[in-house]
Amino acid sequence: MPFVLRLLETLRQAGWKVKIHDFERLEPPHVTIYRKQRKWRLSLRDGAFLDPGDKWSQIDEEVREAIEAAWTALRVEWDEMFPDNPVGGNENDDDDQ
Amino acid sequence: MTTTINSVFAADGAGKQEGSVKYRFFVIGSNTDLVAWFGRGRTYECRGLDTWAKVFVHSTGESAWISTTNEKTEALLHAATLFLAAHHGRRRTLGDLLLLESPRTESLPALHTVFRNVVGQVKTTKMLPPEELVSVLRSPREEARDLFIGGSVDPKSDTLALTRGDLETVVVPLSMFRPSGTATPEPSKLAVTDYGHTIRLGEYEAAADAILYEVDPEFRKRQNAKRHKEDHGFGASLRRLRIQRRLGRADFPGLSAKTIARLERGETGKPHGKTLNVLAKRLAVQPDEIESY
Numbered sequence: 001m002p003f004v005l006r007l008l009e010t011l012r013q014a015g016w017k018v019k020i021h022d023f024e025r026l027e028p029p030h031v032t033i034y035r036k037q038r039k040w041r042l043s044l045r046d047g048a049f050l051d052p053g054d055k056w057s058q059i060d061e062e063v064r065e066a067i068e069a070a071w072t073a074l075r076v077e078w079d080e081m082f083p084d085n086p087v088g089g090n091e092n093d094d095d096d097q
Numbered sequence: 098m099t100t101t102i103n104s105v106f107a108a109d110g111a112g113k114q115e116g117s118v119k120y121r122f123f124v125i126g127s128n129t130d131l132v133a134w135f136g137r138g139r140t141y142e143c144r145g146l147d148t149w150a151k152v153f154v155h156s157t158g159e160s161a162w163i164s165t166t167n168e169k170t171e172a173l174l175h176a177a178t179l180f181l182a183a184h185h186g187r188r189r190t191l192g193d194l195l196l197l198e199s200p201r202t203e204s205l206p207a208l209h210t211v212f213r214n215v216v217g218q219v220k221t222t223k224m225l226p227p228e229e230l231v232s233v234l235r236s237p238r239e240e241a242r243d244l245f246i247g248g249s250v251d252p253k254s255d256t257l258a259l260t261r262g263d264l265e266t267v268v269v270p271l272s273m274f275r276p277s278g279t280a281t282p283e284p285s286k287l288a289v290t291d292y293g294h295t296i297r298l299g300e301y302e303a304a305a306d307a308i309l310y311e312v313d314p315e316f317r318k319r320q321n322a323k324r325h326k327e328d329h330g331f332g333a334s335l336r337r338l339r340i341q342r343r344l345g346r347a348d349f350p351g352l353s354a355k356t357i358a359r360l361e362r363g364e365t366g367k368p369h370g371k372t373l374n375v376l377a378k379r380l381a382v383q384p385d386e387i388e389s390y
Contacts, residue, residue, distance in 0.1 A: 001300045022279070022301045023275075023277070025304070025310050026343075036232065052323050082277075084343045
């Protein structure tokens with residue numbers, strides 16, 4: 001079951017969705033914002049957009065506020081769904097240095 | 098019998114001047130919602146072969162025909178076959194065909210001869226909701242090709258055929274969809290949602306871009322071109338693919354975790370021979386494919 005961030009009804013009606021799917025590109029951990037055909041992938045590690053040209057000004061301010069309010073919860077959800085590649089990095093990877 | 102056809106242009110996207118047009122849709126039948134969502138263009142009322150021929154003259158390899166009922170598909174096929182025969186094969190195809198109702202099995206060879214891509218051939222095909230379907234089809238092709246408009250599951254071969262917004266189809270093994278912590282894929286409950294961004298298998302959802310990243314080297318190439326400089330190279334690709342396969346660095350027989358770590362950090366050159374083969378085999382790709390991830 002995907003994680004779907006709860007948004008205001010007005011935002012949902014306008015087509016906004018924020019999701020972490022069960023099957024995702026795993027690296028880097030991210031959440032995806034959707035509106036109709038458009039999507040924006042946001043890194044859960046540093047909050048940066050993953051695709052060039054994407055920026056917050058393209059996204060409804062209330063969607064941004066909802067994401068920022070749920071930031072910790074989104075990171076926790078990712079870690080629960082994909083424990084092999086947690087937001088904080090894999091400790092085992094560091095051991096091999 | 099009269100057949101109504103609405104011919105609509107869709108704006109082309111990147112690389113073209115704004116307002117230019119390239120793709121032409123022919124909506125066959127009187128599905129008023131569909132016509133309204135596409136936007137009414139020129140309407141043809143085909144009562145005989147002469148009027149059908151007038152419509153065919155306007156079609157090109159970049160045309161897409163959308164047939165709303167099986168009856169309309171039969172009429173289209175009949176008229177198109179006669180038209181192409183009269184042109185002695187000078188016209189190779191009439192473009193692509195999207196069927197909103199599955200056709201007779203016996204008509205499939207002819208449909209595949211007349212049209213380049215035929216989509217929606219089986220009864221189990223699931224399409225996007227009509228409004229979302231039209232919205233994706235009318236998008237610039239550069240955008241539409243990365244979204245899915247429909248799909249069908251073949252339980253015997255354990256495969257999922259997915260049609261992209263440019264009406265090309267990719268086939269993926271259902272084994273790709275590993276259960277997540279909260280859901281197990283149920284292929285019998287296939288749905289395409291979120292304007293083609295999501296493939297739903299029961300409560301399990303897969304992101305379209307994650308599927309395309311697995312099965313389409315050209316998609317990977319486009320995505321990788323967007324990456325930061327430090328994320329390029331064999332080591333970065335190896336790391337991404339290993340994580341995507343949910344493998345640890347110690348999961349490569351005959352190679353130590355330290356060796357994998359050095360490769361991923363780019364501290365050693367790109368491996369060859371036995372090492373490369375071990376990596377590729379464990380990652381379930383061809384050796385020369387690793388760097389494309």
